[in-house]
Amino acid sequence: MRFSRLSTPTRLDCTGVAVYINRVMQDIFSSNPNEIPELHSAPVFYPHGSHLIWISENGEIAELDRTALSHKLGQKTVLLCHRRWSSARAGTDIARALDIMELFAFVRPARFCLPTPVGLASQLGLARPQSGDAMAALLPQIAFMLLDELAGAPPPARKEAGEIAAMMTAGGWTWGPIVLSHLGLAPQKPEPPDGRNAAIWNRLPEYTDYTPQIDPGTQPVLPDAARERLQDMLGHSAEMRESQSDYAAAIAASFDRPDAGPAPTLVLAEAGTGTGKTLGYLAPASLWAEKNGAAVWISTYTRTLQHQIAAELTRLYPNAETHAQKVVLRKGRENYLCLLNLEEALGTMPGQPRNATALGLMARWAGATSDGDLTGASFPAWLMDLLGRAQTVGLADRRGECVHAACAHYNKCFVEKSTRSAKRADIVVTNHALVMIHAAYASNDDRRRPTRYVFDEGHHVFDAADSAFSAYLSAGETAELRHWIRGAEDGRRGRARGLKRRLEDLIAGDDAAKADLEAALEFARDLPGQGWQKRLSAFQPMGPAEAFFMHVRNSLYARAADPESQYDLQSELHPASDDLLTSANEFADRLHHLLVPLNNLAKRLKALLDDKVDELDSAARARIEGAIRGLELRAAGPVNAWQLMLGDVRDGQRDGFVDWLQIDRIEGQDRDVGYARHWLDPTIPFTAEVLDGAHGVAITSATLQDYAQPKRSQAEKEAATKDSARDNTVAADGWASALALTGAAHLAHPTLRAAFSSPFDYANQTRIFVVNDVVRDRPSATAAAMAGLMQASGGGALGLFTAVRRLKAVHPDLLARLEAAGLPLYAQHIDKMNLQTLLQMFREEAESCLLGTDAVRDGIDVPGAALRMIVFDRMPWPRSDLLFQARAKWQGRDAWTERLARLKLRQAFGRLIRRDTDRGVFVMLDSRLPTRLTTAFPPDVEVQRVGLAEAIARTRDFLGE
Structure with a gap:
């Protein structure tokens, strides 16, 4: 135990501190710290759109204006769902509240739940509420169900929960007296919170595996073997698509013998959406790892895809224990809870009692999570919104201050567990930034350096290298x-x-x-x-x-x-x-x-x-x-x-x-x-630090190529490439962009290239409209246009803005219009929720709409009807800062500008169709979309330039079929 410094304020004269704590709790409960708020008669507040729903102590349901609501919120401790979001919708800070999401996080730590009544109802097996009034009325029932669940837990779990709840109550947790009562514990004395009550690390298992790394074997993976492994992963009863099988065989070329040719063997593979590229590259990767006793590093740009890849590998490793051994997620240590940071933060609570709620909930989470990943599936992202960054993600080692083996928690450390597990894993799922930093700071003879990589989301390699190899003297x-x-x-x-x-x-x-x-x-x-x-x-x-x-x-x-x-x-x-x-x-x-x-x-x-x-x-x-x-x-x-x-x-x-x-x-x-x-060209250090040290690398994406001209037919391609050498200097069609932005152009030997078209029938599954009669500079016009389109789609619409100020200007009018149509609207930069939570809510509510900046397109994966429309407010031209200007001069201003704009359009359009049964509409509310940039879209989809009324009508007809 490392809490010796707690003895001074808690064992000696602490009258002053106790008085302070008592005052804090009186501020919260309006009387004395032992008073239990009466949950049965607590008023309820729930904002449904712009409707501010209030249920009084007598059970009367009313809709208040902001002035009346502010007055009531100042008088009572109110039951609500997500205090910061509720405050944003109410237009006033809510100081005294029983936030049901805090109770959920305490009772069910490390469990996913959307921070809404609908999400809570789903988790608790209740019928989905259909109206705002029903959502508000459901909150008390959910609260009592959670409290009953806590009271019915096994004795060891109740004991641990009671100790942490006592600490949180001493710090002023509003739920504290209620929770203690349901656990059958006596009211708290007015004294400082004792962090020792939350010493959760005492029961965490130790992880002492120091498996040394060995040199990898040299056995190749042949194309037919990759196809067979893919069939195993799909299941022998499943029909394997030819394009997916061919893709797996093409990726297998990066898993050849190290001496089969110049190193690294670099494969650039473009696989259109729906090809099944994740399983396509995991098949040869997993086979190579098994044959050669070393890990393949699968790298992504977004955290979301990291977790999707790990989930896909349950096909190959259905047993949870085997999966945990074979597949490891690696992220930077700034993504993991540091137990020593948690311990030291708990040690400061006698002087900072208000931190007790946040730290108690983090201790509950630490005791329930298996990986300590603060950006992973087990951490409710909305906790950061409720508790603040400092006492949540701020508990990670963000400054590189780890004391390693000198830490008392070293063999329980979540970072160490991930690092050591990766040494004996077959597949390490990581991200581009960590790969580049890892390679740059590994010595030439360091056995920690992987020899085989697959870079998914390969169109982001340039951006990731730009960030990783830059310097900022600030x-x-x-x-x-x-x-x-x-x-x-x-x-x-x-x-x-x-x-x-x-x-x-x-x-x-x-x-x-x-x-x-x-x-x-x-x-x-x-x-x-x-x-x-x-x-x-x-x-x-x-x-x-x-x-x-x-x-x-x-x-x-x-x-x-x-x-x-x-x-x-x-x-x-x-x-x-x-x-x-x-x-x-x-x-x-x-x-x-x-x-x-x-x-x-x-x-x-x-x-x-x-x-x-x-x-x-x-x-x-x-x-x-x-x-x-x-x-x-x-x-x-x-x-x-x-x-x-x-x-x-x-x-x-x-x-x-x-x-x-x-x-x-x-x-x-x-x-x-x-x-x-x-x-100027960050692929130079990427090539030197990552590619040159590897034996085989595959860089893959749905959008590697860039077509400045309309795509040619197969016959035209064959005629153009009949007599050309397949090397880095002669690029057919759109490969020039991929060669320049992946580092391939800096290799002294040829790069293998393969492209596989999407199996989707875009001509029948999608529509593209460029609206030519909306006044761009009038927010109300944009709001009316988006509202009409989103109503025509019946929700499931993503509105993308190229500037935050325009999003904020359009939001009020759009919210009112969609609310009148019964469509929920969420908005980045307005709703006090992080983007990942908003995306989860959007994904789960098929009729909802979401507003965000253009950057949202990279982090969203919403298959099915939940995303059936994308609306851009303006053309997503790149921002013309000094770095952009320098690269535009290097590559040619028009070519560089249009390449980046086409990539944004292509990526956004690719979000629409994720399954054979999906249908979607892409709308640009900017008539200035040049025809030459429409090569970003599939060639078989007509780009229709129409008026707003016609776009709305055609959308309604198409999505209503």
């Missing part, structure tokens, strides 16, 4: 580095663990290493410290780093065409002002002084591994290796890049890179200021 980033090195400063308490705490016992007895550690701690003082934002705006910087960022800020404000813009400010770096040049030189000198001891520490830790090979056990070696990776990833790597960048302020633009100055803004408020550097 005040916020350097302040984070100071925090990482020095930990909490100036007497402030916090969970930050500085470099000294992480390393001091590892280097005990090494005086030189201790000296390097002290030097690093001292030179880190030159980085921005607490309060840097105020000092920069007041022109009172402390130290060379803050002086540099102050001059960056001054340059930006002097050069910006619109300094009052709501969006990020950017300007070219060169020519740099004299002040910026001088401060850059001084800052670079101080960074050099910091870099030397950090590099020395990494070298000394590597020497420790070599010098004590006969003394260090696996856990100790893992800890030292983790410390080395931390120094390279969090410190030495960025500092090296920053030094080069500062030198180029003086020396000029470096070839192959794009540099600029930037102020990051959120809703018009400055949040960070810095100097950005991106590769």
